[in-house]
Amino acid sequence: MSDIANRRRFLGLAGTLGLFGACQSPEGTPSSEAPSRLGSPVSAYGERSRFETVARAMRTVKNPEVSSSRTPLASTHGVITPSSLHFERHHSGVPDIDPEKHRLVIHGLVERPMLFSVADLRRLPSVSRVYFVECSGNSGGEWGPNRGPTVDASHGLASCSEWTGVPLKTVLEEVGLQPEAKWLLAEGGDACRMSRSVPLEKALDDALVAYGQNGEAIRPSQGYPLRLILPGWEGNANVKWLHRILVGDQPFMTKDETSKYTELMPDGSAWQFTFAMDAKSVITEPSGGQTLPGPGFYEVRGLAWSGRGRIEKVEVSTDGGSTWSEALLQEPRFPKAFTRFRFPWQWTGQESTLLSRCQDDTGYLQPTVEELIATRGTSSAYHNNGQKAWTVTSGGTVGPASV
Numbered sequence: 049m050s051d052i053a054n055r056r057r058f059l060g061l062a063g064t065l066g067l068f069g070a071c072q073s074p075e076g077t078p079s080s081e082a083p084s085r086l087g088s089p090v091s092a093y094g095e096r097s098r099f100e101t102v103a104r105a106m107r108t109v110k111n112p113e114v115s116s117s118r119t120p121l122a123s124t125h126g127v128i129t130p131s132s133l134h135f136e137r138h139h140s141g142v143p144d145i146d147p148e149k150h151r152l153v154i155h156g157l158v159e160r161p162m163l164f165s166v167a168d169l170r171r172l173p174s175v176s177r178v179y180f181v182e183c184s185g186n187s188g189g190e191w192g193p194n195r196g197p198t199v200d201a202s203h204g205l206a207s208c209s210e211w212t213g214v215p216l217k218t219v220l221e222e223v224g225l226q227p228e229a230k231w232l233l234a235e236g237g238d239a240c241r242m243s244r245s246v247p248l249e250k251a252l253d254d255a256l257v258a259y260g261q262n263g264e265a266i267r268p269s270q271g272y273p274l275r276l277i278l279p280g281w282e283g284n285a286n287v288k289w290l291h292r293i294l295v296g297d298q299p300f301m302t303k304d305e306t307s308k309y310t311e312l313m314p315d316g317s318a319w320q321f322t323f324a325m326d327a328k329s330v331i332t333e334p335s336g337g338q339t340l341p342g343p344g345f346y347e348v349r350g351l352a353w354s355g356r357g358r359i360e361k362v363e364v365s366t367d368g369g370s371t372w373s374e375a376l377l378q379e380p381r382f383p384k385a386f387t388r389f390r391f392p393w394q395w396t397g398q399e400s401t402l403l404s405r406c407q408d409d410t411g412y413l414q415p416t417v418e419e420l421i422a423t424r425g426t427s428s429a430y431h432n433n434g435q436k437a438w439t440v441t442s443g444g445t446v447g448p449a450s451v
């Protein structure tokens with residue numbers, strides 16, 4: 049007890065946390081009904097505590113073509129997003145696919161066109177790896193002056209899972225590539241037939257045909273029973289409900305990579321096939337919508353990720369970017385995955401603006417939104433990886449910093 053008491057005094061929490069005496073029942077023991085009663089029996093499939101109500105923020109559920117839901121990043125721990133809270137972006141809703149009937153066809157510039165069942169793919173050598181998936185439209189609201197009021201609104205189209213599946217390279221070795229093969233078309237089995245061109249180098253590098261997510265089958269929203277995972281590349285190219293791979297010698301110029309997912313530059317030209325998600329970080333605690341109970345110790349927490357490799361450094365500013373200090377990077381720190389950072393902060397009670405910026409192992413430093421706008425203008429709706437600022441008012445409320 050005295051250790052805890054000393055530590056509390058050291059961190060200065062006494063003013064803002066309930067002290068032991070305050071939560072004692074009249075009899076002198078902490079009140080709880082549980083130990084005196086027989087609890088619930090075992091169950092076949094687990095559920096969270098009824099006291100936990102964190103949920104995805106949903107948009108336009110009536111209209112599946114435009115619907116999306118966002119991960120409540122401010123309420124997740126560590127680096128794995130619970131499957132139930134993985135963000136969703138479907139262009140024609142979630143298809144109901146029977147895995148027994150589902151097939152992946154691979155054809156085009158191959159030696160042996162083949163049809164794979166899910167069971168066939170599960171027989172091939174498997175791997176499990178932790179990767180984030182981020183929609184390239186994530187933080188799209190940050191280009192303008194009215195920036196996201198909460199971290200869900202500004203950054204919630206990103207999640208991180210452990211994915212299990214077969215390296216696409218292994219599957220392509222089974223069908224045999226013809227020498228002219230250079231690009232693949234990956235097509236989804238949903239009504240919109242989401243289709244994207246993938247350069248062969250990526251397919252032979254770290255791409256996965258995944259069937260597992262966080263220890264169980266991929267959730268229907270994430271592509272059950274098969275999904276293409278292109279680690280670190282924009283969410284859209286991670287085709288869900290994968291049912292066809294066509295091998296060709298050039299990109300296919302599909303609807304999803306011409307009318308959408310290109311970026312208009314100030315000179316009128318457009319960037320296409322901007323696949324990798326650049327290094328990005330965001331403070332999740334304290335973040336917009338939260339309230340600090342009073343001055344004292346806080347652990348500033350957040351997430352950083354890069355589609356190009358491992359996060360090597362995160363810096364935090366508590367004075368609007370005038371000075372920066374290095375945050376602690378929590379292990380594990382997988383490449384192309386969420387990395388958790390933490391930074392101890394004594395809040396004096398004065399208005400403060402908090403920011404984070406990260407650096408990946410290519411040496412790239414996360415820019416400010418203003419730096420992005422200077423090179424790309426404001427017509428490129430995608431790939432906004434700018435720094436995010438939160439202002440803590442003297443009253444303790446947290447919101448987006450005014451621009």
Ligand SMILES: Nc1nc2c(c(=O)[nH]1)N[C@H]1C(S)=C(S)[C@@H](COP(=O)(O)O)O[C@H]1N2
Nearest residue numbers: 135136137138139183236242270283284288
């Ligand atoms: N077949 C198919 N794949 C798809 C989509 C889709 O609508 N259909 N949406 C894409 C988009 S835009 C994104 S951002 C990611 C979202 O993945 P999630 O819903 O698992 O988070 O899936 C991509 N893959």
Ligand SMILES: [Mo]
Nearest residue numbers: 183184283284
């Ligand atoms: Mo997306």
